[in-house]
Every structure is written in structure tokens, then in C-alpha cells.
Amino acid sequence: MKPLSLINYHAIGFDLDHTLAKYRVVNQIKLTYNSLIDFLVQEKGYDSDIRTDISDSKDFICKGLFVDTAKGNVIKLSHSGKILRGSHGTRALSQRELVSTYGPTLLWEHYEHAREAVRPSTGNKTFAFWENYFDVPALYVCAQVVDYWDKKNGGPLPSYRDILFKDILAGMECNYRFQAFSENSGYFFPKLKQHPEQFYQACSLGVKQWLRDLKMAGKCVFLTTSSHIDFASLTASSVLGPDWKSYFDIIVTNARKPGFFKDNKPFLSLDGILEKETVTYDKLEEHSVYSSGNHGDLEKFITKVTGEERPQVVYFGDSLCSDAFPVKTLTDWDLILVLEEMEAEGFHPHDNTHHYWQQDERDRKIVRPVNLAVDEEEEEYLLSRQWGSFFYHPEADPLHNRHMNTFWGELVTKYSDVAIPSIEYIAGLPLAHEFTRFDHSEDGSTDGFSPAKPKPLLPLVLP
Numbered sequence: 001m002k003p004l005s006l007i008n009y010h011a012i013g014f015d016l017d018h019t020l021a022k023y024r025v026v027n028q029i030k031l032t033y034n035s036l037i038d039f040l041v042q043e044k045g046y047d048s049d050i051r052t053d054i055s056d057s058k059d060f061i062c063k064g065l066f067v068d069t070a071k072g073n074v075i076k077l078s079h080s081g082k083i084l085r086g087s088h089g090t091r092a093l094s095q096r097e098l099v100s101t102y103g104p105t106l107l108w109e110h111y112e113h114a115r116e117a118v119r120p121s122t123g124n125k126t127f128a129f130w131e132n133y134f135d136v137p138a139l140y141v142c143a144q145v146v147d148y149w150d151k152k153n154g155g156p157l158p159s160y161r162d163i164l165f166k167d168i169l170a171g172m173e174c175n176y177r178f179q180a181f182s183e184n185s186g187y188f189f190p191k192l193k194q195h196p197e198q199f200y201q202a203c204s205l206g207v208k209q210w211l212r213d214l215k216m217a218g219k220c221v222f223l224t225t226s227s228h229i230d231f232a233s234l235t236a237s238s239v240l241g242p243d244w245k246s247y248f249d250i251i252v253t254n255a256r257k258p259g260f261f262k263d264n265k266p267f268l269s270l271d272g273i274l275e276k277e278t279v280t281y282d283k284l285e286e287h288s289v290y291s292s293g294n295h296g297d298l299e300k301f302i303t304k305v306t307g308e309e310r311p312q313v314v315y316f317g318d319s320l321c322s323d324a325f326p327v328k329t330l331t332d333w334d335l336i337l338v339l340e341e342m343e344a345e346g347f348h349p350h351d352n353t354h355h356y357w358q359q360d361e362r363d364r365k366i367v368r369p370v371n372l373a374v375d376e377e378e379e380e381y382l383l384s385r386q387w388g389s390f391f392y393h394p395e396a397d398p399l400h401n402r403h404m405n406t407f408w409g410e411l412v413t414k415y416s417d418v419a420i421p422s423i424e425y426i427a428g429l430p431l432a433h434e435f436t437r438f439d440h441s442e443d444g445s446t447d448g449f450s451p452a453k454p455k456p457l458l459p460l461v462l463p
């Protein structure tokens, strides 16, 4: 399999949130948690003692869990749909309790449905899941809401479905609806706007230089974000500075990913924050900002600016559902996944002594001044003893080959070419650096992690 190297692409695309824009995750988790609790207390009449200090519960915070909304359980799934761990509300369930609830095979009846939900535009009410840090604290709030009603009722309810959807989803809608940014309404945006420096981590000089180097090397550099222009401007200017637009050949806001890759919505011009009129692909202009749009017309724009009839495109994203899955199933593009869990679960990118690193990784040269510092408090939030590794569970590995075997781990192999811990890491490397890819023909392949595999995926016996 040919290694992946940025030098070989005609266009390099970026998602914004949690890809180019690194958040200060601890503050972001606290804000998203408190903004949802504010909604429940102020607009849904919950007792104020439902609010706890989220830093006391950071071990419960974990990306990629599911909420079984009928039973009020939070569960973690294997790649084959087996329930690995669970809790009712916030109370961890024993293996015996899991078996008595879900049967001896522990196969979750909604597993096939859960896989469907990774595909675009499937909604149902039997479960909810969250795979990004805007939403992950909502999962803890779901668990708290189950505890709250169990206590009020003096025992479990027949179903929590309506409560969870009416209260939690309504709270997320109130806080994250795009109009809330300009209205300064809800409980999230007003606080973010007041002190953006508390929530964003500015890109290093090395990342800015890397973006310029990509352009100097003749690449079309583009940004596609589902945020609307006002929120995207705050985010991008916080991480790249007031001249953030100058780094890109074209900027697409309100991209509604994964719809951007699937639907054929036209590009719209913007007048301030207002969408104005339809723009056909031949009228798309360099160094402009648009709303909506679709990947096919964007590709035609790339052809126009690069002169390549069939341009090779690589896209950077952090979301398996909105970036990786649609890119790898609906386009010919390659996909580099930004996965903060890699760092949290066990290596530090500045640790060149790691003997599991590939030879070329050990020999790699950092050519730009990037920021590879690790925030230990942040890692405590990303790691969870209660739920275990994002990538691997020994209980679900009868072959002991230490391939990825969690629900999300398997999707990392399937729908990405390379996974990296941060943009800072790749921005430090020469453009011609070669990355080993995941082998898509092998379930749970771990080859595409760079600079190294997370520790849980390493063999137990060291050679």
C-alpha cells in the first residue's frame, strides 16, 4: 500500500472545530455541562442540586458511549455489538446485572441501528450517542437525569425515552442552535463570546507556517465547517488570528456535514452573516467565504484553481460521523483523522525514545516551531478507568491480536487513512513525510496511527 504524503495532493481541506481549532477541553467540557444544567434548572424546573462539580465525575466522561434511552442505561459497545460495560444512570452495572438486562450473549438489540446512525441522516429515539466534545458532557447529564427521576419515582421508570429527548435534546437545541450566537441567547454562546481565550488554544507559529507552506507548494487549501460564519469567525480568529481568512483559497461555512458530501445543495454568497444568493461552481471565487454548498462543486473549483482534471484531495477531520464516514464512502478523497484520544491513551509525541515507533517516525525531523505540550488535566478528562480504552477491550479479543475492537475503534480503521493526535504534530513534519495507512482490508488494523499506536494496542509481551 502506498504511504500517504501531503506532497502528493493537489488540495488539502480542513474541518475547523477540534481539527484546526483546538479547544481547551477542560473548560469546554465544564461550559457545555453547566450550560445544559442551566437549561434544565431554569427552563425545565429541575431542582438545582442536580448540578455537581463535573471535575468530580471526569472518569464518567468518555467519548463514544451510547445511551439506551428506554432503559436509562449508558453502554459501551464492541465492534460486533456486544455490550462491554454499562451503567444505569451514573451507577455502574455489574456483569451479572448486564446479563440479566441484556441476555447471556450481551448483544445489543439496537446494534444494527447504531451502525446505521453513523451513516448520514438517520434519526431514531431508541438511543443517543455523542462523539465530540461539544456533546460528550450531555451523556453525563443524561445519566444524572435518569438518577434524578429514579429518586423522584422511588425506583426505575418503565422508559426514559420521552424525558431524555424532551429535556436533553431540547437543551442542546437551545444552546447550540445557530441563531443563539447572534442573539446572544441560550446558556453556551454568551459565555463563549465573553471569554473566547478561555476556550480556544491558539495555533502555534509552526501551524501557521505549515498552512503557508502548503499554499507555497501550490496546494489548494480549503476550510469546510458546519458552523455558521459568525461562530466560525470567532473560532478561526481565536486560533489563527484576525487574518485567518488569508490561509485559505476558499472557505465554506454552514456546510451541514455529512450533508455536504451527500446532498447537492448550492453554494450561497454571504452578506455579513446573511445568506444571499445561489452561486454556481463556475462563479466561485478564490479567497471568498460561502455558505452551504456541496463537495462536487467544490471539486470543480479545485480543478479550476489547480488545473488538475482529477485533483487528489486529502481532508482533515475529527468526527467519524460527519467527516470520516462520508469522505471515505461518498468521495475519492483521503482522510486524516485527528484523534485526541491517541495522545491521552499513551504516548507523547515529543518522546522520541518510544521503541514501538516506526523507524522513519523515530528519525523524523521537526521542521517548524509547533506546540507538542501535553495538558495533563485534559488527559484526565479524555481517559476513563470506568469505561476503558476508546480503541481496545481485552474482553472482546479472543484472538489476542490487539486489533481495534471497540465500536468506534473499528470505524477508525474503516473510514480513515491515517490517524494523528493533533494538527500540531503533523504541521511540524516536512511536507514529504510518508505516513503508513490503515489497511482497510483488515478488520481493526492499527497501522495508520502516527507517530505511534496508542498503548492499549501494543502487544503485551515486549520483544
Ligand SMILES: [Mg+2]
Pocket: 015, 016, 017, 018, 019, 317, 318, 319
Ligand atoms: Mg470537528
